[in-house]
Amino acid sequence: MEAILRTENICKYFGGLKAVQEVNIEVEKGIILGIIGPNGAGKTTLFNVLTGTYNSTKGKVYFKDRNITNLKPEKVTGLGIARTFQNIKLFKNMSVLDNVKIGFHTQTKTRMIDAIFRTATYKNDDRICEEVGMELIERVGLKDLKDEFASNLAYGNQRKLEIARALAVNPDILLVDEPTAGMNHTETLAVVKLLEKLNSEGLTVIIIEHDMSVIMNLCHNIVVLNHGQKISEGPPEMVRHDEKVIEAYLGREE
Amino acid sequence: MDQLFSLIEKIKQKSVYYLIPIGIFVLIFPQLTDNQYVLHVSIRILIYMLLASSLNMIVGYTGQYNIGQAGFYAIGAYTAAIIATRAGYSFLLILPICGILAASMSVFLGFPTLRLRGIFFAFTTLGFSEVVRLTILNWRTLTRGTFGIPGIPLPEIVNFQVSTNNHFYYLGLFLLVIMLFISHRLINSRIGRAWVAIREDEDAAKAMGVETFKYKMINLMYGTFWAGIAGGFFAYFAGYVSADSFILDESFAILAMVLVGGKGTLVGPIVGAIILTILPELVREIARYRLVIFGIAILVMVHYRPQGIAGARAEGRRIAVESEYEAGTAEPVTETSGKGS
Numbered sequence: 265m266e267a268i269l270r271t272e273n274i275c276k277y278f279g280g281l282k283a284v285q286e287v288n289i290e291v292e293k294g295i296i297l298g299i300i301g302p303n304g305a306g307k308t309t310l311f312n313v314l315t316g317t318y319n320s321t322k323g324k325v326y327f328k329d330r331n332i333t334n335l336k337p338e339k340v341t342g343l344g345i346a347r348t349f350q351n352i353k354l355f356k357n358m359s360v361l362d363n364v365k366i367g368f369h370t371q372t373k374t375r376m377i378d379a380i381f382r383t384a385t386y387k388n389d390d391r392i393c394e395e396v397g398m399e400l401i402e403r404v405g406l407k408d409l410k411d412e413f414a415s416n417l418a419y420g421n422q423r424k425l426e427i428a429r430a431l432a433v434n435p436d437i438l439l440v441d442e443p444t445a446g447m448n449h450t451e452t453l454a455v456v457k458l459l460e461k462l463n464s465e466g467l468t469v470i471i472i473e474h475d476m477s478v479i480m481n482l483c484h485n486i487v488v489l490n491h492g493q494k495i496s497e498g499p500p501e502m503v504r505h506d507e508k509v510i511e512a513y514l515g516r517e518e
Numbered sequence: 519m520d521q522l523f524s525l526i527e528k529i530k531q532k533s534v535y536y537l538i539p540i541g542i543f544v545l546i547f548p549q550l551t552d553n554q555y556v557l558h559v560s561i562r563i564l565i566y567m568l569l570a571s572s573l574n575m576i577v578g579y580t581g582q583y584n585i586g587q588a589g590f591y592a593i594g595a596y597t598a599a600i601i602a603t604r605a606g607y608s609f610l611l612i613l614p615i616c617g618i619l620a621a622s623m624s625v626f627l628g629f630p631t632l633r634l635r636g637i638f639f640a641f642t643t644l645g646f647s648e649v650v651r652l653t654i655l656n657w658r659t660l661t662r663g664t665f666g667i668p669g670i671p672l673p674e675i676v677n678f679q680v681s682t683n684n685h686f687y688y689l690g691l692f693l694l695v696i697m698l699f700i701s702h703r704l705i706n707s708r709i710g711r712a713w714v715a716i717r718e719d720e721d722a723a724k725a726m727g728v729e730t731f732k733y734k735m736i737n738l739m740y741g742t743f744w745a746g747i748a749g750g751f752f753a754y755f756a757g758y759v760s761a762d763s764f765i766l767d768e769s770f771a772i773l774a775m776v777l778v779g780g781k782g783t784l785v786g787p788i789v790g791a792i793i794l795t796i797l798p799e800l801v802r803e804i805a806r807y808r809l810v811i812f813g814i815a816i817l818v819m820v821h822y823r824p825q826g827i828a829g830a831r832a833e834g835r836r837i838a839v840e841s842e843y844e845a846g847t848a849e850p851v852t853e854t855s856g857k858g859s
Contacts, residue, residue, distance in 0.1 A: 315725065337725055338729050349725070353721060355715050357718055358715070366726045367726050369712060374709065379708070379709055389707075
């Protein structure tokens with residue numbers, strides 16, 4: 265299988281703190297990759313390095329065999345990598361639909377002159393935002409709330425909106441950071457189903473999650489981080505029984 | 519206070535019905551009065567509306583706290599004054615130059631400073647406006663320093679001499695309407711959404727592919743362009759410009775109008791400009807305490823209505839939703855009590 269995203273000895277140090285150390289991952293096209301690890305293992309930092317939010321200290325990131333190391337986040341998004349945030353970062357004082365519309369930024373081309381005179385470009389862009397945006401909102405189940413301010417949504421719905429917004433980017437690969445945190449069982453199930461469906465349509469997904477039932481059901485492959493280092497990698501069954509992983513989570517018996 | 523605000527809410531809900539009579543009133547207003555003082559104040563209000571609206575594009579939509587808008591206003595005014603008195607080009611040519619020059623100066627300000635966030639950006643804009651004023655005072659060969667530039671000719675638009683206050687009123691109104699129209703269209707486009715996204719969460723905007731630096735720059739240029747236009751119009755209207763018109767107080771006054779009226783809405787700065795221009799006029803004795811009034815107005819607004827008079831931001835609505843939830847939890851209780859009786 266072809267690797268859509270891979271890292272070569274990627275490192276991110278904050279002063280003396282080695283948040284991510286020499287991590288090599290290869291994400292095959294069309295899979296769901298889970299990234300797990302105890303708190304502070306460097307999972308989110310790895311996401312931030314992959315998406316350009318942080319500059320890496322060392323190492324390289326390749327997306328579709330193109331070196332995207334330390335590219336600006338807006339550029340990375342433009343290439344087809346979308347993400348959600350662990351601490352929800354919605355545009356709070358914008359409607360649900362407008363939040364999703366921002367996601368179309370890289371695919372639309374309206375310039376000032378188009379907006380002022382409502383040219384064909386503007387109308388075309390507007391139609392795409394409106395139609396595809398509504399489809400996405402419907403997909404995550406927020407259709408009835410489309411005019412609500414994002415800040416007024418319940419927690420679970422905010423996470424769904426983040427996914428819808430990321431999908432508007434029309435990504436090849438979606439990075440979701442704890443998408444089911446704070447959700448009840450039904451909501452969690454809905455998100456899992458949504459991610460499965462998206463994956464079956466060809467979207468590659470990388471997911472950080474603490475809910476092991478989600479990880480074990482969803483992922484084709486799992487990378488385990490601890491203290492910024494990759495300690496294990498493989499299919500769920502293998503990782504589950506890996507001594508090192510059990511040790512990282514439960515500690516070593518004296 | 520609460521009653522006053524609930525009245526405002528009621529007016530806002532039916533704002534469409536008020537729009538037509540207000541529009542008609544604004545159009546025929548100069549015909550209703552011969553009082554030159556009233557007309558003069560109205561034109562000043564129009565200039566402030568334009569300035570406050572231009573600042574609102576920056577402060578209200580992209581969340582960049584520019585508190586040196588008077589600097590760009592000054593650039594516009596002096597551009598018009600210098601070109602009109604020395605080269606004698608036509609008004610229609612000079613006015614856009616005022617805007618373009620103000621906007622290009624904002625590039626110089628924006629390039630090093632737009633990467634700064636929050637208060638740091640605010641400080642540099644404040645400094646910039648002082649730099650502009652001091653440059654005007656000291657570049658005597660160009661600006662005549664403290665003497666100011668008198669004798670700016672009346673504007674002529676295709677053989678039509680703009681001469682009376684009535685003419686200036688309609689000219690100012692025209693500029694304001696154009697500004698609001700273009701701004702409205704921009705806000706409801708990809709560009710405006712990018713601006714608001716930057717205001718709401720710059721990191722998330724980047725993650726959505728918005729080139730935040732570029733869009734902040736476009737936004738700053740757009741806002742300062744209109745400040746330059748307002749400056750050009752002011753120069754022609756007053757017929758005389760001097761550095762005294764562009765002191766820091768002016769920047770603060772414009773910012774106060776935006777904050778009191780309601781940032782992030784097109785109506786807000788309009789309302790703010792009306793209130794904060796008329797208030798000191800009504801009570802002439804306190805006019806010299808203008809800034810004190812503005813300060814108090816901002817404090818009162820921040821305390822009672824942070825979104826401004828015309829603003830409708832989530833803060834207000836969130837409270838509404840919370841009370842709905844409370845009503846929701848209260849419901850079963852009333853149900854059971856209903857069954858009991």
